[in-house]
Amino acid sequence: MAEEMRIVLRNVGKIDPLKIDEYINAGGYKSLEKARSMSQIDLIEEVKKSGLRGRGGAGFNCGMKWSFSYKIDTEQKYVVCNADEGEPGTYKDRIIMENDPQSVLEGMAICGYAIGANKGYIYCRGEYPYVVEILNKAIAQAKEKGCLGDFDIEVRMGAGAYVCGEESALIESIEGNRGEPRFKPPFPPVIGLWGKPTIVNNVETFANIPQIVEKGADWYKAIGAPNYPGTKIMTLTGDIANKTFVEVPTNTTIRQVLNDFGGGVAGGNKFKAVQIGGTSGGFIPEAFLDTELNFDAMSAIGATLGSGAFFVMDETRDIVDVVARIAKFFAHESCGKCTPCREGTMRMEEMMERLNNRHGEAADLQRLDRLGRVMTKACLCGLGQAAPSPVLTTMQHFKDDYLAKFN
Amino acid sequence: MADYKEIINAYKDLPGGLIESYHALQREYSYIPEDAVVYAAQVFDIPKAKAYGVATFYSYLKVGQRGKNVIRICESAPCHIAGADKVVAALEKELGIKMGETTADGKFTLEFAECVGQCQATPVITINSKPYGDITAEKIPAILAEYK
Numbered sequence: 001m002a003e004e005m006r007i008v009l010r011n012v013g014k015i016d017p018l019k020i021d022e023y024i025n026a027g028g029y030k031s032l033e034k035a036r037s038m039s040q041i042d043l044i045e046e047v048k049k050s051g052l053r054g055r056g057g058a059g060f061n062c063g064m065k066w067s068f069s070y071k072i073d074t075e076q077k078y079v080v081c082n083a084d085e086g087e088p089g090t091y092k093d094r095i096i097m098e099n100d101p102q103s104v105l106e107g108m109a110i111c112g113y114a115i116g117a118n119k120g121y122i123y124c125r126g127e128y129p130y131v132v133e134i135l136n137k138a139i140a141q142a143k144e145k146g147c148l149g150d151f152d153i154e155v156r157m158g159a160g161a162y163v164c165g166e167e168s169a170l171i172e173s174i175e176g177n178r179g180e181p182r183f184k185p186p187f188p189p190v191i192g193l194w195g196k197p198t199i200v201n202n203v204e205t206f207a208n209i210p211q212i213v214e215k216g217a218d219w220y221k222a223i224g225a226p227n228y229p230g231t232k233i234m235t236l237t238g239d240i241a242n243k244t245f246v247e248v249p250t251n252t253t254i255r256q257v258l259n260d261f262g263g264g265v266a267g268g269n270k271f272k273a274v275q276i277g278g279t280s281g282g283f284i285p286e287a288f289l290d291t292e293l294n295f296d297a298m299s300a301i302g303a304t305l306g307s308g309a310f311f312v313m314d315e316t317r318d319i320v321d322v323v324a325r326i327a328k329f330f331a332h333e334s335c336g337k338c339t340p341c342r343e344g345t346m347r348m349e350e351m352m353e354r355l356n357n358r359h360g361e362a363a364d365l366q367r368l369d370r371l372g373r374v375m376t377k378a379c380l381c382g383l384g385q386a387a388p389s390p391v392l393t394t395m396q397h398f399k400d401d402y403l404a405k406f407n
Numbered sequence: 408m409a410d411y412k413e414i415i416n417a418y419k420d421l422p423g424g425l426i427e428s429y430h431a432l433q434r435e436y437s438y439i440p441e442d443a444v445v446y447a448a449q450v451f452d453i454p455k456a457k458a459y460g461v462a463t464f465y466s467y468l469k470v471g472q473r474g475k476n477v478i479r480i481c482e483s484a485p486c487h488i489a490g491a492d493k494v495v496a497a498l499e500k501e502l503g504i505k506m507g508e509t510t511a512d513g514k515f516t517l518e519f520a521e522c523v524g525q526c527q528a529t530p531v532i533t534i535n536s537k538p539y540g541d542i543t544a545e546k547i548p549a550i551l552a553e554y555k
Contacts, residue, residue, distance in 0.1 A: 088483035088522035126430075126467045127523045129536050156423075157430055159465030162521060176423035176451070178464040194422070237485045237526035244527060279484055279522075309526070311485055325487045329521060335464075 002248060002256035005223070007231050008207040009247045012099040017134060020141040023102040029147045031210035035110045036149075043114045044070055047209070049217035051229040056082055056165070056202030057277065057306045058382070059228065059295040062209075068189035069115040069197040077117035078198040079108050081206055083124040083131070084170055086162040087278025088329070089309030092233040093203035095245055097124075097131050100207070101138035102147075107206030109151045110213060111199055119152050121193070123170050126159040162333040166381045167200040168192075169335070180337045181381035204233060204308075224250030228294035232308050238274075239266045239314040250294035254284065257293065257310060269314035273398065277306020279326050280386035282393035283319065302393060304386070319401040323390050324349075324356040330387040341384030344375040348391060355405050365395060365402060409435055411443040415450050425451050425461055429468050437516075437535075438473045466520070474509040474516035476554045481531045483522040489529035497544035498532075501551060514555070 006012070015022035023029070035043050048063025069077055081104060085093040097104060108120045124132050135155045142148050161179045163169045168182035171193050192198025208230060212220045221229050233247045234257055241263030248257060254274060258264065265271050273283045276293075282303035284291070291297050298305045313322065331349040336342045351368055354360045372388030379385045395402060414431050418424035428447060432439050439462055448458035462470050478498060482491050499505055502515050509516040525531045528540025532550075539550055 085524060086522060089485050089526050090522070091524040091526055094524050125524070126465070127520075127533070127536065156427065159426060159430065160467035160520070161465050173426065174423050176425035176427075176461065177457075178461055235526060237529060238488060243529070275484070311526075313488065317488060322484055322488060325482070325484055329483060332466075333521065 002252050002260045004246050004261070005231050005249050006247050007211050007223075008096060008103075008204055008233060009099070010211070011103065012095070015100070017099050017101055018137055018141075020102060020138070020145055020147070023100070024145075024147075027214070028102055028210070029106055031213040032106050032109050032113075032147070035213050036113055040070060040114050040116065043110070043213070046217045047114070047212060050212045050220040051217075051226075052205065052208055052212060052220065053228055053295060054202055055204035055208070055232070055308075057087075057304065059305070062201065062205055065189055065201070066111060066114050066199055068187070069117075069199050072190065072197045074197060076119075076194075076196045077115055078193045078196055079112045079115070079117050079120040080167075080170065080174070080193060080198055080200040081108055081120065081122040081203055082165065082167065082170060082200050083122050083128075083203050084158050084165045085203070085307060086125060086165050087280065087307040087309055089235060089237045089275070089311040090278055090307040091235050092245060092308055094128060094131055095233070095235075096203050096207050097128075098134060101135055102142065103207045103210055104203055105138060105142055105148065105153060107201075107209035108153060109148050110209050111201065111206070112151045115197070115199055117197075117199070118150050120154070121174055122153060122155045123164070123174055124155055124157055125164075126157050129157065132157050161335070162329075163335045163381070163383050166383060169381070170200060171198065178335070180335045181383075183380070224252075225292055225294040225297065227296045228305075232293055232305065234261075234293065234308045234310045236262045236310045236312070238312040239269065239317070240264070240310075240312040241266045248293065251292050253290050253292055255289040258289065258312065262310070262312070265312060265314050267314070269316065271312070272315045272317055273313045273319060273394075275311040275313075275390065276309065277304040278309045279329055280304070280383070280389055281306050281309070282389050283323075283397060284393075285397040302396075304389070319394050319398040320352070320356050320405055323394050324352040326390045327352040330383070334383065334387075338380035338384065340375050340378040341380065341387070344371055344379070344384065345387055347371060348375075348388065352391065355402065358405050360405060362406065369395060411436075411440055412446055415443065415447050419450050425453075425458065426465070429462060433468065437475055437477055438469045438471060441471060444470055472509070472513075475514050476534055477516050477518060479518045479520035479523070479533045480506075481520050481523050481525075481529075481533075485522070485526045486530040491530045493544060494530050494532060494542050494547075497547050501547050515551075
């Protein structure tokens with residue numbers, strides 16, 4: 001039986017999220033104090049050494065990212081917390097912010113000290129106005145107590161655009177523009193918000209930081225998988241008995257999460273597929289259930305860890321119907337800036353819809369495959385690059401569902 | 408109701424405050440009045456096309472009328488397999504309007520939404536962003552009664 005390990009969720013259910021004293025009594029803000037007693041370089045080295053990789057989906061070494069902004073000698077830099085979790089099936093950042101907002105603020109302030117920034121923004125998705133209220137209250141309390149020192153944090157609210165989870169689109173949105181991704185390079189750590197060096201990290205990434213500073217890189221590095229140490233929060237949804245969230249070491253397998261925490265497939269039905277990492281993730285068949293939930297192991301089977309969404313489908317589900325729905329999602333959420341994504345997601349939806357309605361032709365499968373491969377390479381940002389993944393992985397692993405549409 | 412000019416002016420000096428001003432307008436009106444977009448362009452000193460371009464980029468923002476209470480039905484994959492289509496049918500029947508429409512008394516608008524991050528309780532709807540989970544056709548009249 002696998003066991004949960006709560007690092008990020010350590011305070012959930014134990015403290016009142018709207019009482020900063022309870023956070024402080026649980027050891028809160030000691031890490032920020034410790035960080036500020038270290039040199040910036042030592043602090044960044046410690047985070048780098050811990051092996052913490054971004055929990056938003058891209059999996060980049062966090063300390064390394066920080067070092068890019070630290071190296072730039074300029075007066076104004078920014079820290080941005082990406083709280084735009086829009087991957088369908090994901091609600092981990094909401095759980096963190098609703099239950100322990102101060103740990104996110106502390107993580108951001110530590111980052112601010114490390115890179116030399118005195119201003120932070122939390123970009124919270126428009127679907128969570130109730131979380132924005134919690135964050136604003138938490139910030140007011142931290143300011144009143146003087147916990148943040150000279151580091152200022154402001155909350156900005158998104159307005160229902162999935163693409164704003166992409167860091168440069170998110171920056172555009174904070175600036176008050178349409179949320180369209182920028183051409184890269186330059187990357188945000190060099191030229192970001194209002195042209196200044198900007199570190200954008202995910203909520204879960206920031207919430208890890210205080211614990212890493214407190215307990216040290218060696219402690220963190222020893223948890224879970226060596227190449228992607230620490231824990232990952234998974235949010236369980238779909239045809240699973242327990243629709244809940246768990247935080248597990250990154251060497252936990254998909255099967256363990258499904259059975260030990262999820263209680264197996266709902267209603268005693270047989271397992272068919274699990275899509276991990278959100279709606280842009282690959283579909284995973286039974287044969288790969290012993291894969292570990294970390295970035296590299298998931299990549300190795302052609303899937304992603306992504307945001308940690310864990311969407312289970314039982315044997316009764318029509319995979320083509322689900323993927324047709326997903327294709328519609330991407331056509332809706334494509335921002336329209338680059339042609340491969342704007343046109344590609346539209347054609348993909350059109351063909352998936354046709355297949356799902358039994359009006360497709362065999363050649364559509366080849367067209368989808370080719371279009372998908374082109375989009376993966378040619379689209380400007382992660383949205384378009386990942387959009388074909390559900391189509392491509394299901395044509396590979398669940399071919400029978402497609403063929404059944406021709407009967 | 409507060410004047411839209413007053414609302415927008417309050418964000419004049421906030422860097423990138425255009426979207427925040429639109430949110431503030433929607434908190435008051437539940438939509439962005441056409442004239443307010445033109446006024447926002449003046450206040451933030453940007454072309455009207457840009458002010459309009461931002462207002463129409465984001466699916467939670469709506470230029471032009473919508474009902475006092477905005478009901479959104481999540482149709483993302485987890486809600487889709489949990490029977491979002493049945494929820495749509497039940498809401499359309501209960502309110503006597505189709506998706507995208509507003510009731511004659513201006514009280515309710517029905518809109519589709521993508522994932523609202525409450526996937527522990529699919530299918531999900533939100534009313535003025537407040538989430539209601541594990542929705543069935545039977546639960547709908549009682550929920551709507553809170554807003555009538």
